[in-house]
Amino acid sequence: MITDLRQAFRLLLTAPGFTSLVVAVLAIGIGATTVIFSIVDGVLLRPLPFADAERLIAIQSVTRGDDDGTASVPDVIDLKAARTVQDVVGYTGGSVILTGRGEAATLLTTFVTGDLMATLGAPLLRGRSFADADVRPGAAPTAVIAEHLWRERFGADAAVVGGTATIEGQACTIIGVAPETFDFPIQSKRVDVWLPIATTQIGAQLASQRGAHFVHTIARLAPGASAEQAAAELGAIGERLAREFPKSNAARLVRVVPLQERIVRQHRLALTVLLGAVGAVLLIACANVANLLLTRGVGRRRELAIRAALGAGRGRIVRQLLVESVVLSAIAGAVGVLLSLWGLAAVVAASPVDIPRLHDVRIDRGVLAFAALLSAATGIAFGMIPAFQASRLDAGETLKGTTIAADPRGVRTRQILVASEVAISLLLLAGAGLLGRTLLNLQRVDVGFAAERTLAMEISLPDTRYPNDPARIAFYRRTIDALRSIPGVRSAAAGSTLPLTGNDMGIGFRVEGRPVRDEDHTNAAYHAVSPDYFSTMGIRLVRGRAFTARDDEQAPPVLVVSETLARTYFPGEDAIGKRVTIGYHNSGPREVIGVVADVKESELSEKAQPEMYAPFPQTPWPFFSVVVRTERDPAARAAALRAAIVRLDPEQPPGDVQTLTHYVRLATAQPRFTATLASAFAAIATLLAGLGIYGVLAYGVAQRRREIGIRLALGAQPGDVRRLVMTQAAALGAAGLGAGLAGALLLTRALSSLLFGVTASDPTTFGAVSLLLMAVVVAAAYLPARRATRVDPMIALRAD
Amino acid sequence: MAENGQPLIKLDGVTKVFFTDEVETHALSGIHLQIDKGEYVSIAGPSGCGKSTLLSILGLLDSPTEGQYFLNGRPVAELPASERARVRNREIGFIFQSFNLIGDLTVFENVELPLTYRGMKSAERRQRVEAALERVGMAHRAKHLPSQLSGGQQQRVAVARAVAGEPLILLADEPTGNLDSRSGEAVMDLLRELHRGGATICMVTHDPRYARHADRSIHVFDGRVVEEQTEMAVTE
Ligand SMILES: Nc1ncnc2c1ncn2[C@@H]1O[C@H](COP(=O)(O)OP(=O)(O)OP(=O)(O)O)[C@@H](O)[C@H]1O
């Protein structure tokens, strides 16, 4: 074995060009695979960082037909009765304002209905988590803060527990500090503080309503209980709730999924597809290297024949060759791991922000072990074919003849390898093409508003300083006035939430004079907006009128609806003049005064949904977002926007200022991530396949020099000879394309749910990638073909 | 004599110099040579004297460094590559020492190959190939691969390939060099028969027995023609 190793190294050193080519090709394959594997491992496979994480479940209250759903706080309390689960807790995200500790700051918050840390089995760094008494309505405000907040804002004060923090303008007792290792919910940005859901007025208000389905629910399976038992029991509770509270729960059912599954499900398909793609790249790399080795194997026949003649058995020769290829792949593996360190950083940097745990992905020991295994397997995979082929040589025959004719079996193997490379490349190109088309289609989606030259900022008003509607309305008016007077700002408006910013709100409604049926799904996206909202956002008014300053808190209640709402609920009628009651601010029926164009609320791929708008002063919220349209570059106005808010209320931390273009772009982040990586892999694959074809053809031309020379001597024109090579290339390409197309048609179906505006078997995409690949084949054949025409026909006269 | 009274081949002061690694090899120095239509010429001389080089120039595989070459009255020394390929294809038939049949093609396809480069219709090609194979007595082996034939049989197929296109001249470079004497005899008989049928032949050979088949023997030494003998002179 040691001798084998020593010989292997010596051999690799004697052919440095060959060695570096093989190492480069393999290192790219192994490196890329390692990067994607580390992400799949860190995001999808690795257990959540909690005790007995596999016993954690998500309890979903879903509307029939939906994938995911949230429960109401009263639902959560009823679900606690189940015996098969324990520590049922509901939570929802939000933000609060921290004052009195340096500059006012907006804290990323998780509101909870109970002891979240107990459910997750996570110990605290200091103090304790929430007891039942802390989460009861009317309880004294308490908070658990994150370690990083404790260090940054509380100077890592050892006596922080028992002290207070001013949150939303009220004094909260800090009861605990959660360690940095605790991070829940798992999202791209770390949570700063955990608070009982009733800490804010609106939270308390919503928590009392059976119909306010806004909390995610998790629990731990009770000792001895199985997930199936829990699903049955919780499902039964769900059915009971649907019977008892038909108004809010009739269309809902309760489902159980493993918590990890719920967190990663959204990304599973995309990441699996990428892993498949990168695996395919590695496969092509292997095929390429196997080809290179086969080529070299031809040159080494004499050496191997001498070894065989000296008594080396077949197993001995196979071993020698396998040792060589594994040494090659080990070197490539080491280089690949180095590449993957850089690649992972690049991928993480390019990734959309919302893949959970992505930022924790490391090339750790597990991944290294994977890379090592992968390298060894690769070495054996690409080494096997040439090794066995070489071992089948007849020693006597090889030594006898001075001329070595092309070995037809070797040629066939090489052609099959290369055709497979083309097939796999086509598969990847088709997938990347479809994902690319999806991205283009998404980018072309009409979002319903004009995102260019706008700036947006969220503002949330603490209950303590803005305790009632008049106070909130007053601040809202002053804010809009202040923003409007910023130089370079053309118009300013406000809305309770802005489309595509990740916040959306749905509210039930009822059309006056129509019977109400509980099953009816009369829910619409809802926005409380200022008079200039439509013009500032660039949302087209289709009929009727927009709001004016006169539609204030004293004026008759009015409503603007979207085209889809008008079409769905007032088919064949004019929506204008109709009266609609909305499930917020019991202000009675509202008259529909206008119809506006549809707007994408949370996703670009969503179907148009019913939307409604009410004047902000008539339905004020304790938070809203402002949006301004600027004359020129909006980024230049961001600081002025922030300053204006601070001038109005120094205790109000200015929120993140972002352009709406940023949010629109963010909405394509995930598909862009997938499409970019898939394209990169497809490009590498195609390049390698091109290289493979080039190799086979160039080798073929070298081997057939004499034949080509004879043909030229017999009067073949350069074009005839070129055609000879091109025909071979075309045959290889066509075989690969045929197999690839068949495979692609089967496999791209798995992509369906990632696609938008293009079918999995889109003929244009398939046609285009086939053409592209054929062009690559022709390009790869160009040099060998040219070399063939340069063969000196004199070779025919030389007798050898 | 060619129809217009000119020799079929006329070399005028042809020299060939190879430049390799700053070494000049004067393979041919001032060759004057005429071959008339219907002649059978053999070329002899020691190894390295330039026989093959001469043949390659005659066959338009290579072009002279200096001098003129008229083929059938037409200057061909400076033709462009594609025109030279055309001339090789239509007007010259090659027979090589190592047969040079293409291993992947059947006997039939090998003979057909030069005809396909002419864009000849397949029916006519078939007829010509069959006739040529008939002439060399290999018609029954049309579907065989060259590797299934003996050396002598392979060379007969090569002759069929050379004559199938009805060239102006057959050029043969030691056609018996790779054959045992019996097979060599058979091939030489074949050439003689072709010659009797009117073919013009120019053959390089070391073997004085075969040189005697020719009407005329040319001796080359160090790139020069040193001696020309007619058949009569030799037999005397
Ligand atoms: N392509 C070439 N490059 C350089 N030198 C060459 C080339 N071809 C031939 N020569 C040289 O030209 C000279 C004549 O070679 P040629 O092959 O014509 O000899 P020959 O008479 O056919 O010999 P033989 O009887 O051994 O076949 C030799 O010295 C040879 O080395």
Ligand SMILES: [Mg+2]
């Ligand atoms: Mg020679």
